[in-house]
Amino acid sequence: MTASASTSHLLPVFARADVAFERGEGAWLIGTDGERYLDFTSGVAVNALGHAHPHLVAALQQQATRLWHMSNLFKSPDGERLAARLCEQSFADKVFFCNSGAEAMECAIKLTRRYHAMKGHPERYRIITFEGAFHGRTLATLAATGAEKYLEGFGPPMDGFDQVPLGDIAAVKKAVGPHTAGILIEPLQGEGGVRAPENAFFKALRQICDDNGLLLIFDEVQTGMGRTGELFAYKRIGVTPDVMSLAKALGGGFPIGACLATNEAASGMTPGSHGSTFGGNPLAVAAANAVLDVMLAPGFFEHARKMSLLLKQKLASVVDRHPDVVAEVRGEGLLIGVRAVVPAGDLINALRDEKLLTVAAGDNVVRFLPPLIVTEAELDEAVERLERACGRLSGKIRAEAAQ
Ligand SMILES: *Cc1c(COP(=O)(O)O)cnc(C)c1O
Numbered sequence: 001m002t003a004s005a006s007t008s009h010l011l012p013v014f015a016r017a018d019v020a021f022e023r024g025e026g027a028w029l030i031g032t033d034g035e036r037y038l039d040f041t042s043g044v045a046v047n048a049l050g051h052a053h054p055h056l057v058a059a060l061q062q063q064a065t066r067l068w069h070m071s072n073l074f075k076s077p078d079g080e081r082l083a084a085r086l087c088e089q090s091f092a093d094k095v096f097f098c099n100s101g102a103e104a105m106e107c108a109i110k111l112t113r114r115y116h117a118m119k120g121h122p123e124r125y126r127i128i129t130f131e132g133a134f135h136g137r138t139l140a141t142l143a144a145t146g147a148e149k150y151l152e153g154f155g156p157p158m159d160g161f162d163q164v165p166l167g168d169i170a171a172v173k174k175a176v177g178p179h180t181a182g183i184l185i186e187p188l189q190g191e192g193g194v195r196a197p198e199n200a201f202f203k204a205l206r207q208i209c210d211d212n213g214l215l216l217i218f219d220e221v222q223t224g225m226g227r228t229g230e231l232f233a234y235k236r237i238g239v240t241p242d243v244m245s246l247a248k249a250l251g252g253g254f255p256i257g258a259c260l261a262t263n264e265a266a267s268g269m270t271p272g273s274h275g276s277t278f279g280g281n282p283l284a285v286a287a288a289n290a291v292l293d294v295m296l297a298p299g300f301f302e303h304a305r306k307m308s309l310l311l312k313q314k315l316a317s318v319v320d321r322h323p324d325v326v327a328e329v330r331g332e333g334l335l336i337g338v339r340a341v342v343p344a345g346d347l348i349n350a351l352r353d354e355k356l357l358t359v360a361a362g363d364n365v366v367r368f369l370p371p372l373i374v375t376e377a378e379l380d381e382a383v384e385r386l387e388r389a390c391g392r393l394s395g396k397i398r399a400e401a402a403q
Pocket of ligand 1: 099100101102103105134135136137186190191219220221222223247248
């Protein structure tokens with residue numbers, strides 16, 4: 001038993017690294033040890049505007065003096081404004097606010113089932129999902145995720161999800177039946193290893209949904225709010241869903257999730273059919289409105305896309321120099337994955353020793369998730385640190401081979 005396991009009162013569901021932070025500034029975190037770390041985790045794609053962004057800090061401070069919480073029994077002008085802005089920027093007509101990605105997905109699943117039920121087809125409740133997906137940790141979203149490693153020990157997975165291989169359109173067509181309600185997919189799999197099928201695959205899914213009266217649901221919890229270089233990833237793909245979930249970066253670090261839908265897709269949701277005590281909380285709404293203020297300013301996404309291109313080029317050159325450590329660069333915008341040759345965990349640890357923080361993903365991938373406001377100088381700094389970490393790992397590999 002490690003020291004932390006024996007003394008900590010936190011449920012030990014996370015393998016936490018032995019480092020703690022007391023403060024953040026932009027792309028940097030300052031450890032309790034006084035060290036400065038370059039944060040390319042962004043709280044797992046949450047702190048899109050970096051740490052302590054002045055506009056977000058001011059918005060939250062102002063709201064904190066006015067009103068912290070108010071029940072959904074009453075009107076919410078700021079929530080109305082946030083919903084209107086999200087709809088104006090997207091395909092959607094209606095928004096439900098909640099507190100996390102899993103909750104946003106729960107709403108998306110319920111809304112999809114209810115759509116068919118209210119049209120007289122309660123038997124249409126099944127949703128087609130994809131291998132390598134991640135949709136959350138509640139019982140329904142776990143069933144949608146479908147990964148054995150997350151489901152083990154939690155009883156029978158909730159019924160209603162049919163998983164098929166990513167990119168296999170024939171398998172999707174075969175899975176569609178009289179019980180199918182919709183198709184659920186991430187525009188770019190984050191947890192699954194920064195993997196995406198061709199745009200043509202998404203177009204084919206849209207066609208299958210249109211031909212069969214199914215709803216197309218995009219889980220944009222990770223890809224949404226600028227992470228792939230557009231406000232929403234579906235815009236880059238050029239395929240419009242009927243339902244979309246958001247969370248992670250929506251509040252810039254304050255917990256808030258959202259389920260967006262067209263009027264038609266949302267038509268089954270009537271008063272009393274869903275709810276949330278904290279959903280649309282004034283502090284969360286203030287944070288999200290402030291995030292939109294910054295992201296919708298001219299040039300914001302151009303900057304993120306420029307940084308994306310630079311980061312991908314710089315990472316590719318590291319892959320060229322250290323093929324024994326890293327093999328491939330993937331991803332869009334600033335959701336970038338580097339597939340490791342060594343165990344991904346070894347590379348992440350070596351990077352943390354260099355004071356660069358990154359996140360693991362499936363398929364032995366290390367995710368680089370800088371804030372969207374990252375500068376070119378910070379990218380250079382990160383790549384130098386990666387270069388050093390790869391050099392050390394290379395040296396170790398050669399030393400072991402020589403033995
Ligand atoms: C993180 C994530 C979720 C779950 O979000 P939580 O806020 O952790 O519940 C769902 N879907 C995707 C694609 C995610 O990346």
